[in-house]
Amino acid sequence: MSAVIYPDQTRYELRAGVTCLTSAAGAVLLDPARNERLSDLDSGQLQALRTLNQGPATVSQLSAGSGTDDVAELMDRLTDGGWLSITVRDGGRNLYSIRPFGQPPARPATRLPWRATLSKFAVLHRDSDGFVLEHPRSWCDVRIHDPRLLSLLDGFGAAESPLPVSIKSQLAADLHWCGFLVADPDDEEQDFASRSWHAADLWFHRRRTLGERTTPFGTPTWGEQSFQQPPARKPNYPGEPVPLATPDLAALRATDPTLTAVFEELHANRAPDAPTPITRNRLAELLYRTALTRSAGPGAESAAPSDPSDGSGYELEFYPIVRQVDGLAPGMYHYNSLDHVLRPVADLDSPAVQRLLRPPSATGADDAAPQLVLLLAARTGAAEQVPYADILKHVGVVMQTVSLAAAAMGFGACAEGRCDTTAFATAAGVDELVECAVGSITVGSPARDR
DSSP states (O other), rough: OOOOOOOTTOOOEEOOOOOEETTTTEEEEOOOEEEEEEEEEOHHHHHHHHHTTSSSSHHHHHHHSSSSHHHHHHHHHHHHHTTTTEEEEETTTTEEEESSSOOOOOOOOOOTTTTOOOOOOOOEETTTTEEEEOOOOOOOEEEEEEEGGGGGGGTTOOOOOSHHHHHHHHHHHHHHTTEESSSOOOHHHSSSHHTSHHHHHHHHHHHHHHSSSSOOOOOOOTTTTTTOOOSSHHHHHHOOOEOOOOOHHHHHHEEEEOHHHHHHOOOOOBBBBSOOOOEHHHHHHHHHHHHOOEEOOOGGGGESSSSSOGGGOOOOOEEEESSHHHHHSSSSEETTTTTTTEEEETTTTTTHHHHHHHHHHSGGGGGGSSEEEEEEEEEEEHHHHHOOHHHHHHHHHHHHHHHHHHHHHEEEEEEEEEEHHHHHHHHOOOTTTTTEEEEEEEOBBBOOOO
């Protein structure tokens, strides 16, 4: 049982998603992840739970003439179980709230020293309700209502803080319990497990895997009820379309090498054969094999391309950057995967496109310029707001698909994990928050000595 005594003004409320059902025999706390039956409750405690169902209240308000100590004991029990959100108040104003979404640990038996500071993984940011403090390994979020508390986050021994010592001590104890504080910032750097994770990487991992913090699979997406879903077909660029030949798939099935042979022939194209470049028809075949949209759903709001993806949604776009393709003018193009055509996007010698070519050129043999770069971009609002982690997984699938198809066609391919997303936004004329570069693949005819 918790030994913490919160100020009398502290308000308690059922945490988001929790329902409390009461009867003469007791009460049941219901949550999608777990349930708990409460028995041996006296009449005052049952009445407190009924009052709690109506909204936030202090212990005094919940007691309503019954035994305050019994109600306070019940609130401690529910708090330690993670069933309640707590808003600590002083002088009639809200200071901070603890908003649990998981099961709390036992409160620490000892307090951290005043030099304690925030963990390197803690993040403070604003949302529509104000400041919120989060930690990827915590069981709760802490909402900061009073901006005077913000200065304390850099050290609780701040002499200039106008807050009473009792408030500073309470906040420090709660942040320690919530997992936000470390005794010394060097502690995390000296711990191998903590040092091996960058803060952004751990947040990315925790946000995009299943757990207490994440939305269960199958739950409606955040924008489904508020925004019109983006269509599968990206608006056409204004240039004249470049038609592409359609390969004979039946003939390819009869003449393609086996999958085993393709795997054995996989190699990075770091030394392209300049005298014998890839041709326009062969590029058409590669795009048809790997990027063609086979079908679109009603209203063209979903697409089913060659590569598998979550829920048959698809958010990736192909942008061939042509430097040396026989039969095709140099430049940056967009591949319309529904119509199987290319549309010009930007000139090859434009500064933004030249910046896009630098990473693949740097990895080439003797800094050899690539014949062709297939740049992959993601329309982040498409396919029902596909999470960024899933987008990157789709990119990996596409890179392998293109590499296998290129090997089957006698080409070399080299996947590039990084690309200049700012240069892409400039070259493609898009907002990076709407469509962003997520990878590229260099493709070309391999040097003859390979």
